[in-house]
Amino acid sequence: MTATAKNFRVNGLVQGVGFRPTVYRIAAALNLTGYVWNDAAGVGVHLEGDPEALAAFPETLIREKPPLARIDVITPEDAPFEGCEAFTITESRSEGPVVTAITADAATCRACLEDVFTAGNRRHRYAFTNCTHCGPRFTITKSLPYDRPQTSMRVFPMCPACLKEYEDPLDRRFHAQPNACPVCGPQLTLLSITGEAIPGDPVRETVRLLKEGRTVAVKGLGGFHLAVIANDAAAVARLRDRKGRSEKPLAVMCANLASAATFAQVNDAERELMLSPAHPIVLLKKRPDAPAWPGVADGLTEIGVMLPYTPLHALLFHALAGEPEGTAWLEDAVIPEALVMTSANPGGEPLVIDNDEAMRRLAHIADAVLLHNREILLRNDDSVVRVAEEGPLWVRRARGAVPESIVMPDVPGMDEASRPSVLAYGPWMKETLCQTRGGEAFLSQHIGDLENRTVVHAMKEGAEHLARILAKAPDAFACDAHPDFASTHEAERRAVESGLPLVKVPHHAAHVAAVAAEAGMTGRVLGLALDGVGLxxxxxxxxxxxxxxxxDHFTRLGHLAPLALPGGDRAARECWRVGAALMDAVGLADRIGEVFPETPEARQIPKLAKIERLSPRTTSLGRRFDAVTAVLGFVTVQQDEAWAAMRLEAEAQKAADAMGLADFGAFPYWPDAWQIHADGVLDMTTLDRRLVEGRLAGEDPAKLALLWQTTLTHALADWAVKLCGNDPAGAHIVLSGGCVVNRTLADGLPRLMRLRGIDAVLPHRAPPGDGGVALGQAWIALRALALGRTDYDFKA
Incomplete structure (x- = not known):
């Protein structure tokens, strides 16, 4: 058969992941000649040979793509026959606008772990072993192109053995930019917190310190962790006290899934996430017989668990296990010790990433520091995920997921090439940024709450880094409509200095838009926005x-009945304030003292609530969670944001477990405990009064928590369906806002809506809470700019 030629253009995450060697091997297997190259748009392939083999190439490539690659599209086109005698990997080409991107940091692959734990291998016990299928990417890269000189590996020239691997297209380390070995690569050092080197093997000495109850700061991929052994209650308590983290749970790392199964229940979807290249923290339900581990996740039914995602982490567990031979222990051995691995960021400050910074900022927390000399160029905290019935919900999207893009829907009046690049600055809490490029949106890593200058500086650094790795300066800006946010101020400053347009987006419209953008929804979009407080x-x-x-605008179809917020922002911390306001709202103000006997000032709340200047009215569902948690006596003052809501959810789950109820469909609820008024207001006075009366009557608070949560879910579903069921866009209703992470809402709302013929759309790529707001801002800004506008109207 006569040989012919074709070119194939491959777009997606196809650089720095071993893509060209994969094409090389496939071409050899199909007996094709030609060449493959990287360029600004992705990967190009020229193939010559049997037409049937050429036709089989795209399907084979999709089936055999490298683990970290993502193929968005393969575009074939006829090409002139050049008479190539072999297949070669050619030099990268630089022409054209950049449309490729850096892949996310990836957990160590099994092949590299085999190298680390095989005696005699030249990388035996080497903590920086990686290949094209794993290892650091995003956090060590300064700018495109993704080549070693643009990374923090630039200061480590490869030895001849590593260079040979790097240049061999059949080696899995071909063009692995962080490639290194003990001869030429980064090294570990263990220091006391005062800076003295601790003699001996750094890994073994770290484990010795941990077993002695010490806190060790451990340098990872995107920053430092603070580590203690999870079952050492005194060490955990000391860590909490030093870090100033009194309530929120601490994540743990365990050696493998076999070890995790001894204290947590792991279903198939959770197992898949834990073993994915991202290796995020996954929220798992505790086993009934789980060890207590005081101070780790007290009062909760779930615990955040991650597996080792660097060779260093695996080496720590290897030492904890007594350094067994071989690699079977990586999967099969039950290692009882788990490590608390919490972010090294004192008092709401950004995550520590620099060695000198660690010695300075962690001096009052850690006893020793396990560091290395490979620079982290960008801080990137651990991702946190909860698996709901509908799929994963990202509580925090960072390491392992960023900077992978989210493909957006079409914008009428704009093709991808003409779309401006919008940089959205996000909200105030759980700050992330988002920059668009063509038809993609790049949501940044979690930055934090913008409550001090250091976090604001981290936000500015993040914006600069996004522009560098995308090789695109923004053409427009977007931000929250709140006038006092640091993110708003920065967007305003840049818009004024550059003369570029700025679109200000109301907070809850951005919540709904974020889910719509991820889901590819266009036109009119209906959605619930359920969160703490937004202007x-x-x-x-x-x-x-x-x-x-x-x-060009949004409409408020309905809202929850307003509740007084006595003391304004103070009520977000002092939950008893909204608890007393709830009792006042349901006509039981005279019994506030019975519910809050240890808080005498709670009796004054009805008077304070009448002064709207001091007690603004809020429709916030998050504050209602706080109020109910306070009334039931679980939390009256919360030091950490969302702690009250977590406790309420946990107590409800305890009640369900005690009653033998494993599924939302079996949960009891109070029917007819809510009203939907003609103006679209959802009034839950009956529900709230029944809750308070049950508390006063001495009913089990955990059962009341379950009843209230389940009834709330029925009420929200009923409300949304009745107000939107006849709307032309009502076949789909978006669910957004931080409250959607609540498992009862996440599982129950889609189920109840589906029973009525409506599809509830949850986000599975961006967080439903404030961590996804920047995506919604960017999407709304693009739609407004396409209409020649820089505003987004609200119509009451």
């Missing part, structure tokens, strides 16, 4: 909204 266009704090989004 509404009317100047009041919103947080329980039913909205309809159009390209």
């Amino acid at each position: 509404g266009p009317d100047g009041t704090p919103w947080g329980g909204e039913l909205l309809a989004l159009e390209p």
Whole structure:
């Protein structure tokens, strides 16, 4: 058969992941000649040979693509026959606009772990072993192109053995930019917190210190962890005290899934996530017979668990296990010790990434520091995921997921090439950034709450880094409509200095838009926005909204009945304030003293609540969670954000477990405990009064928590369906806002809506909470700019 030629253009995450060697091997297997190259758009392939083999190439490539690659599209086109005698990997080409990107940091692959734990291998016990299928990417890269001189590996020239691997297209380390070995690569050092070198093997000495109850700061991929042994209650308590983290749970790392199964229940979806290249922290349900581990996740039914994702982590567990021979222990051995691995960021500050910074900022927390001399160029915290019935919900999207893009839907009036690049600056809490490029949105790593200058500086650094790795300066900006956010101020400053347009987006419209953008929804979008507090266009704090989004404006179809917020922002911390306000709202103010006997000032809340200047009205569902948690006596003052809501959820789960109820469909609820008014207001006075009466009557608070959560879910579903069921866009309703992470809402709302013929759309790539807001801002800004506008209207 006559040989012919074709070119194939491959777009997606196809650089720095071993893609060209894979093409090389496939071409050899199909007996094809030609060449493959990288360029600004992705990967190009020229193939010559049997037409049937050419036709088989795309399907084979999709089936055999490298583990870290993502193929978005393969575009074939006819090409002139050049008479190539072999297949070669050619030099990269630089022409054209950059449309490729860096892949996320990836957990160590099994092949590299085999190298680390095989005696006699030249990388035996080497903590920086990696290949094209794993290892650091995003956090060590300064800018494109993704070549070693643009990474923090530039200061480590490869030895001849590593260089040979790097240049061999049949080696899995071909063009692995972080490639290194003990001869030429980074090295570990263990220091006391005062800076003295601790003699001996750094890994073994670290484990010795941990077993003695010490806190060790351990340098990872995107920053430092603070580590203690999880079952050492005194060490955990000391860590909490030093870090100033009194309530929120601590994540743990365990050696493998076999070890995790001894204290947590792991289903198939959770197992898949834990073993994925991202290796995030996954929220798992504790086993009934789980060890207590005081101070780790007290009062909760779930625990955040991750597996080792660097060779260093694996080496620590290897030492904890007594350094067994071979690699079977990586999967099969039950190692009882788990390590608390919490982010090294004192008091709301950014994550520590620099060695000198670690010695300075962690001096009052850690007893020793296990560091290395490979620079972290960008801080990137651990991702946190909860698996709901509908799929994963990202609580925090960072390491392992960033900077992978989210493909956006079409924008009428703009093709991808003409779309401006919008940089959205996000909200105030759980800050992330988002920059668009063509048809993709790149959501940044979790940055934190913008409550001090150091976090604001980290936000500015993040914006600069996004522009560098995308090789694209922004053409427009977007931000929250709140006038006092540091993110708003920075977006305003840059817009003024550059003369570029700025679109300000109301907080809850951005919540709904984020899910719509991820889901590829266009036109009119209906959605629930359920969160703590965000400024509404009317100047009041919103947080329980039913909205309809159009390209140029949004409408408030309904909201939760307002509740007084006595003391304003103080009520977010002092939950008893909204608890007493709830009792006042349901006509039981005279019994506030019975529920809050240790807080005498709670009796004054009804008077304070009448003064709207001191007690703004909020529609926030998050504050209602706080109020109910306080009334039931679980939390009256919370030091850490969302702690009250976590406790309420946990107590409800305990009740369900005690009653033998494993599925939302079996959970009891109070029917007819809510009203939907003609103006679209969801009034839950009956539900809240029944809750308070049950508490006063001495009913089991955990059962009341379960009843309230389940009934709330039925009420929200009923409300959304009745107000949107006849809407032309009502076949789909977006679920957004931080409250959606609540398992009862995440599992129950889609199920109840589906029973009525409506599809509830949850986000599975971006967080439903404030960590996804920047994506919604960017999407709304693009739609507004396509209409020649720089505003996004609200119509009451």
